[in-house]
Amino acid sequence: MLVGMWSATLLQLFLVLQDAAFMSPSIQLLCSLNGTVDELPPFFERMEVWGEEHDVPPALIASFGLMLDELLTNVAMHAYQGKGGPVAVQIDFIAPAHLRALLRDEGPAYDPTAAAEVDVNAPIEEREIGGLGVHFVRNLADQFAYRRDGHVNEVLVSRTLPAKA
Secondary structure, three states: OHHHHHHHHHHHHHHHHHHHHHOOOOEEEEEEEOOOHHHHHHHHHHHHHHHHHOOOOHHHHHHHHHHHHHHHHHHHHHHOOOOOOOEEEEEEEEOOOEEEEEEEEOOOOOOHHHOOOOOOOOOHHHOOOOOHHHHHHHHHOOEEEEEEEOOEEEEEEEEEOOOOO
16 A cells, blocks of 8 residues: 555656646646547547647657557457446647646556567567557657556556657
8 A cells, every 4th residue: 555655646746747847837638438449539539639729749649649549449458348437538738749648447457567578579470469559658658657546547658759950
């Protein structure tokens, strides 16, 4: 329990310090989903429109959407086994080029940040099934963190586009 409280406190402190470091207020998109793959295309359409309305760089929306697609599909297919369940998505845009999302679901405890690394150099016939999506998220994300808050999984993921030269 003490470890969980420390994790929660550290994640909250991280969010506060990150906002302070950017010294810019965030613009939020909040969504409640039903944890099914069928609702993902409309969710991503909504995210793209929100991004256009708030001048989020298209390359950032596209790459961030790929990460969220992987994470939300995993929740729908693995946590809820295709039957659906509550998912809360909070996306923050901090101009000029930073997105952060907090995903919350009530599935069984699962820490995607602790998933085993995949050997992308191994021949396909020797690879284990699964893990490439999390590998993809790890490689795109600036931050990728997990905590369990009571009966809720929380995954934090963020990405910043490099400044143009």
